[in-house]
Amino acid sequence: MGHATIEWVYVGVVIALLTWVGAESWNVERIVEHVPAEAxxxxxxxxxxxxxxxxxxxxxxxxxxxxxxxxxxxxxxxxxxxxxxxxxxxxxxxxxxxxxxxxxxxxxxxxxxxxxxxxxxxxxxxxxxxxxxxxxxxxxxxxxxxxxxxxxxxxxxxxxxxxxxxAAPAGPPGTPLTILEGSSVQGSPDFDPDTLTVKKGDKITVTNKDTLPHTVTSGASPSDPNSAKQFDTSIIEGGATADIETTNIAAGEYPFHCTVHPYMMGKLVVQ
Amino acid sequence: MVLEVKQPRPMWEILFSTHHTDIGLLYMISSITALMLGGGLALALRAELFLPGLQIIQDPTSFNRFFTVHGTTMLFLWAIPFAAGVGNYLIPIMVRYKDMAWPKLNAVAFWMIPVGAALVWLGFSDTGWTAYPPYSIIRAPGPAAEMWIFGLKILGISSILGSINFIVTILKCRHPDLSIMKMSLFSWSILSISFMTIVAVPTFAASLIMLYTDRLGISGFFNPAMGGDPIAYQHLFWFTFHPEVYIFLLPAVGMLYEMIPKFSRKPLFSYQSGVAAFVLLALIGFASWAHHMFATGMSFTEKTVFMVGTLAAVPASSMHVFNWIATMWGGRIKFAAPMLFGVGGIMLFFASGAGGVVNTALPLDFITHDSYWVVGHFHLILMGTVSLTFTGFIYYLFPLITGRMYNERAAQVHFVLAFVGVIFVFMTQHLLGLHGMPRRIADYDGTIPGWLIMNQIASIGAWIAGLSYVIMLVNLIKSAGSGKEAEMRDPFKIGEEYYDYTRREPHH
Structure with missing residues (x-):
């Protein structure tokens, strides 16, 4: 190792740099992590x-x-x-x-x-x-x-x-659509009925009988570009209900899903 | 598969052989196959991420299965077996012994790999290659997860058996005239990783069993519902797999020590420094595992300790880089394909090392953690440094194994495409991480500034790199059958003694 000096210098520079990185990180993290008492x-x-x-x-x-x-x-x-x-x-x-x-x-x-x-x-x-x-x-x-x-x-x-x-929906309840208990588990029965048929203008009342939040959102999946275009209840907490108005929905078939659990799927037929 | 020009042999003779060159060849062929299969999965993943939404892989679960099997394949069926294959081929020659210490054990270790591979591929688990509980216990569907656990178990045993064989061969069967401080640095790298393997891997092997009994519901080591702690698994896992990073890396380092001096036509800058850096890395590699877990809610003291442990590994790695550059300095460098891949690997090693220091710095880790930065970072080391160097070494060993030359021009095209592709994919992914994109997502929001274009650049880069490896495969297969006969004493026309090709032990 006749030419070791240059390597020792190099290793020294690397260690000095790393020491600086370590010390600075330690100092910043210590300040950043301190939770203020009034938080x-x-x-x-x-x-x-x-x-x-x-x-x-x-x-x-x-x-x-x-x-x-x-x-x-x-x-x-x-x-x-x-x-x-x-x-x-x-x-x-x-x-x-x-x-x-x-x-x-x-x-x-x-x-x-x-x-x-x-x-x-x-x-x-x-x-x-x-x-x-x-x-x-x-x-x-x-x-x-x-x-x-x-x-x-x-x-x-x-x-x-x-x-x-x-909030509880106002007015008389419409055509029922139930989210069954346990529907968050993939493969379990979810929407009841799976295919819901209503007349245009009918109100749909969605009841979430599960313990977890769900949604009824139009479109086949969250990545569907038309997702939530026709109707979307947003989050319905466990035990809560929500209404879907069909007055503005054209007659036809609409697949819907739950945005929280995208494998929960159903279909709405508006006549 | 008659590969040797001088002694054509039927395939069954290679398959049932226990000779170290045959086992080495089988290791290399199976690992290159795994590289192609795992690469295919990666290209599918990148194709899916080219656009937001789900197009190629329709269902997120399939996407999750794809990245799980991609990771498992590349790490355990490509990186480790390839190093073991080259080790098998060269170590007995380098330590001047007739074969590995235990040839039959060697064959057993190899033949466990196809079994493990079959379990992983037929199961196609969705746990992620890290298989963090409680997901892997309470949510991952069986029997895929069980098959993954047993596949990894078998691969782990295989690599422990291989390591024991290497250690005994190097320490006990070395020629009496060859002192340990005179043997090649490649042998030192294999010796280091073999010791690391037998210290590190049993921990993971134990946690796999615990994971399995947890899945059966008869224990609750990692299941909080039964009083267990999922973080305990992460400690056990990373105690194995942070050292494993060096187990992937060190063989590539050893290969660079073989190639760099030869193609620079200069002696190595410092042998002692290389040995020292190997030993240091093998030790310090065990002091940094929990830096993978900074975001799990560790105490400030814990984080500081593991930050220091991680930074401590950097000087040893940089000693290797210094050694290579100092060796190349002033040399008459011949840029044949192996050297191109070697130098490319060194450049990317420097880049990924610098990125690693950023991850280590505590406040910055909270920007990069679990984002695409991390994906870019570890792929830069595994694909950029390890795989490119391994690829260079495939070209380097090609004349030795087959007695024929590969097509140099195609190999150089391969290098350019692979290098450009790697930079496109993984440098872009670093930036993508800084823009906040989480890893392991099948779908992303294309409206967030920068995400769409950077994903597309990364996908194009991946296809370029994928194409380059198709070129390599065609080149190798064609040249093995009909390539020009290599001049065995100096196939790369370096003008100096290249390697002692003439020495062959009779087959068993």
Whole structure:
């Protein structure tokens, strides 16, 4: 090893660089991980294949999360079945939701707007569609006025979705469509009847007898380009009901599915 | 399959042989077959991701099965058996012994591979190659998952038996005149990975059994509903499979040590540095497994420890790179196909190593984790470095094995296409990861800025790389039958003693 000096210099430089990377990472991570004491707690429940959120005041949301700008939030992640990963790429929030454990991650949202929530840990059939929407609402009314059109719409959309999902439908019940208990398991009977025939103008009342949230959404699958064009109940919580109006639907046959469990499929015939 | 010009032999004689060159040949042929099959799956996956929505593979479960079997095939039926094949072929020659220490055990180890491969391919499981519980316990459909478990079990036993054979051959059967500090660096690489295999693989073998009894419902090691912990599986799994990364890599490093000095027409820069780096990597490879689990909710101290362990592996890897560059420095380099693949592999090794440091840096890991960045990163090392180097070594060994020359021009076209293809696919996937695309999804939202175009670039790159390997296959098959006879003493016309081809032991 007559010419070892140059190699020792080289190895020294590499080690110095790595030491710098390590020390800097250690320092940044230490600061980033420290959860502020005043943070509000949001319980995040991952389940095949949807997200449920529980606010500190007991309010529950499915598939949508409404948060306020400038408030620190502490997310407590749990899973009811397999490992999921709660990820908001725009804010670098990333943590596994592991069954049997509670993992914590926190963040403060500084820009109002609409963001994607997705699952980043392989969790089976519905992994690509295990998404949710995050709405960061401006802190004050004044800020809302200044904000762009997109975030200003966000709360309105959220309210609509919540009312369809939870409120009991008004008026007399229409033609019944039942989501059977246990239909979230692939291969089990799901919609009853599988093919529902109604007259144009009839109201359909969907009753979710399962314990999990489901939807009745037109189209053969979530990747169908015409998905949700004709009708969409959005999330119906377990035990809740929702209505579909057929007044604006042209006569014909429409396949429908559940966006949470895309293998749940049925058909609607409008006469 | 009469491959040797001088001594044509019927196929059954090769199939039932226990001679190390025959077993080595069988290993290489079966692993190249696996490379083509696994590559076919990868091309199907990329075709599906060319557009959002589901077109080629109609059902997400089939997509999940495809990537599971693709990963399992490439790692356990291509990377490991190919290294074992080259080891079988060259180690007895390099340590100057008549055969492997236990020829019959050697044949048993090889013939377990088709059995394991059949279980994996006939089952076509959807667990992902990591088979994380609880998914693999409570949701993955059987009997596919069971077949995957037993397939991997058999492949694991095969690689342990092979490793024991290598260790004994190298340490006990080496010619008395050949001291361990004089044997080739390729032998050092095989010795290192053999030790790593017998330390690392039993852990995974045990967790496979636990996974199986969990699936039967008689135990709950990893099932939270029965008091188990899914994270325990991840620790056991990565304790095996992080060292396994070096088990894939080190044979390629050893092959580069064979090729680089020969084609540079220069002696190696530093033999001792190479040996030191092998030993260091084999040890430090065991200190970094949990960096695959930074996002599982580990404590800050745990994360720090494994970050340091991971960074510690970098100086040893960079010593290898330094050694190669210093060897090439000032040499009269002959860019025949093996050297092209070798140099391409080194360049991509540097790139993937730099990407690895980014993953290791704790805050940055939370950007890249489980995204396409990770897919790009590990493919850059496995496809870019390991597979390209292995491919170069296929060309390098071709005249030795067949006595004929491959078509050099076709091989160079192969290199250019493969190199460009690899960069298109995997560099793009790094960027795709930074744009937030999760891995292992059959369908994606094409309206998110950048996702559609980057997926399409990656798919086109994959098809270019796929095409290049078809060229290689045609080249090898054609040249093996009707290629020009190689001049055995110096087939690459380097002008120096290439390898002692003339030495052959009689077949058993």
């Amino acid at each position: 509000e707690t949001i319980k995040v429940i991952g389940q095949q294949w949807f997200w449920t959120f529980e606010h500190q005041d007991g309010k529950k949301e499915t598939g949508e999360l409404h948060l306020k700008q400038g408030v620190p939030y502490k997310f407590e992640l749990v899973s009811k079945d397999v490992i999921h990963n709660f990820n908001v790429p725009d804010y670098t929030i990333l943590m596994d939701a592991v069954p049997g454990r509670v993992n914590v991650v926190w963040n403060l949202f500084d820009q109002p707007g609409e963001y994607h929530i997705q699952c980043r840990e392989y969790c089976g059939f519905g992994h690509p569609t295990m998404k949710a929407k995050l709405f960061v609402e401006p802190q004050t009314a004044e800020a809302a006025g200044n904000a762009t059109a997109a975030p200003a719409q966000a709360p309105a959309q959220g309210e609509n979705a919540t009312s369809t999902a939870t």
